[in-house]
Amino acid sequence: MKYQWGVMERAFDSQIGELKKLILVMGGHVEQALDVVVQGLTQRNPKRFEEVHKLEDKINEEHVKVDNECMAFIAKQGPVAKDLRLIVSLIKINADLERMGDQSVNIAYTGKDYLNRTPIPMPSEIEEMGNIVRKMVKESLDCFVREDVELARQILLMDDEVDTRKSKVFTNLVSFIQSSPQHVEAALDIILIARNLERLGDHATNIAEDVIFVSTGKDIRHGGKYS
């Protein structure tokens, strides 16, 4: 009986390990998607935008797979307490990552329009936002796997850096449009891309909040007001 329990326990842990691996691979694809679309913009290279679609296909496939495996795990293993929080958080992180894939595709579409217009300077903040968000995704998933609550809290602060840059892009481009209204479409493309990057940062923030929830059982969403 004791031995049997040992076997069950190992199956349980290794299934959780597999699920964590799956979400890390998916996160890697999200990072790549973000990478290629930001490079498409900064290098003015439309081919990079094309690469996002293969990555999105992978992300979508992983999205359905993670959901299915999490449900199978719940049905078979009946997790409780922290393990249940972990599985429910995986389902949520999965949804966030899938939407990050969507947002990257949105950037590619807007980016393609942008490259077809009369060039206007690309604000340096766009590349910076891309870099910060990519770091947020990577680190939020790292700290999910390692259950590193301290790092998760630092990621929440990184989101402010994204928001500050977005506001700067907005302000500068509004002035630019006023002085050069003939470039309104290209400027609007950049504004929408900055907005997409801001949302990508929000999704990474959601993941960091989930990490804190799994490890501490504390729901810090909505300022922890309702936990």
Place this chain on the structure above:
Amino acid sequence: MKYQWGVMERAFDSQIGELKKLILVMGGHVEQALDVVVQGLTQRNPKRFEEVHKLEDKINEEHVKVDNECMAFIAKQGPVAKDLRLIVSLIKINADLERMGDQSVNIAYTGKDYLNRTPIPMPSEIEEMGNIVRKMVKESLDCFVREDVELARQILLMDDEVDTRKSKVFTNLVSFIQSSPQHVEAALDIILIARNLERLGDHATNIAEDVIFVSTGKDIRHGGKYS
């Protein structure tokens, strides 16, 4: 023993019933939030924007409550098959409704800026988008509770009506900015609000897709490619 089982079964069903009621109440608050912010815009009444914050507080409180009750249900009842799909979908719908609350607040913030600027005409499409999205939220939750797959499919089509209007707002406002660059900020506010409404429609679409998943077990996300 048989009697005991009957008691357990009734507890199970009544708990699912309570969870469904909770999500309907939350959905009602999301509809109201959407209502007040669109009225704030069309009536040029900043007081309506203020009302969204109380509604958001309620939505956030319900958000945490639904998550907790769903986890408690999984831990205690160990649902499988369709019941498990229902609970997991509730967790996802909950996340979508919460983000719809956030989007409504975003509209209120942008709307307040808009009312402080020199007035420009509000495109009729904004009110229309608000009406369609509100209908989508209401009907998607109705069909979730009634497990009405046919209605859910119709809701997916309504999202196209939202997107068409958003594109029209974009095109018209780009021309407007070119001819009246002094109004770029007010026009940009409307463009961002149209984008928020588009996202609200996307969230309602997610809910409709979840309804189809619960009832049929078919994952139609990503065109059903990975189910």
